[in-house]
Amino acid sequence: MQDIKNKMIAFANEVTANFNGAVLGLSGGLDSAIVLRILSECDKKPHCLIMPTNISNKNNLEDAINLAKTYALRYEIINIQGILDEFIKASNSKDKVLIGNFAARIRMSLLYDYSAKHNLLVAGTSNKSELMLGYGTIWGDLACAFNILGDFYKSELFEFARFLNIPNNIISKKPSADLFEGQDDESDIGYTYAQIDEFLKNYENNIIDNNYIKLLDRINKNKFKRENIKIFRRS
Helix, strand or coil, rough: HHHHHHHHHHHHHHHCCCCCCEEEEEECHHHHHHHHHCCCCCCCCCCEEEECCCCHHHHHHHHHHHHHHHHCEEECCCCCHHHHHHHHHCCCCCCCCHHHHHHHHHHHHHHHHHHHHCCEEEEECHHHHHHHHHCCCCCCCCCCCEECCCCHHHHHHHHHHHHCCHHHHCCCCCCCCCCCCCCHHHHHHCHHHHHHHHHHHHHCCCCCCCCHHHHHHHHHHHHHHHHCCCCCCCC
């Protein structure tokens, strides 16, 4: 695992070489904690934005702050509830998923605005399981300039997090995008990450288990999130 860690640090140093480093959205969850931990050992220390709403899990907020302080990293807390309220008013929407997606896009807009002001690159925090399933908000949490977790299944990251000495309360909490109160990934998807990743590994080897047809449907439905914009060619 030390070799993987060293390669991640080298990769991040290379892609940020012409910038002042990276900025990431720090949620207090496992994936962003791992990204922060890796970037904290880069040549240029990362900046962190912590962007809760009024209904965000308070434990996540506390964990995010503690992580940034532990590694003596620059961080800002921006409560995005006011922006979100204006969207809800303008769209007249009560759909929790739509509101959660907009919250994810607010966060990414703030990250890119911050990155432009400080000459930083936005670091992604999506893992391979999420990317393959399209389990994320396009132009929201899926948007980034580089990603060090995109080739790692979610179930692989728990052991890696222990190797990195990520606090156990972060490793043991239910994976959640914290899009709305009480939300967690495995309940949304309908399978545990152990089941999801077993299916995805088989899928990559062209082995399809029909007991997981809902996951196959999700892969096919969200394929557009993993592709570049389709452009019409005149010839």
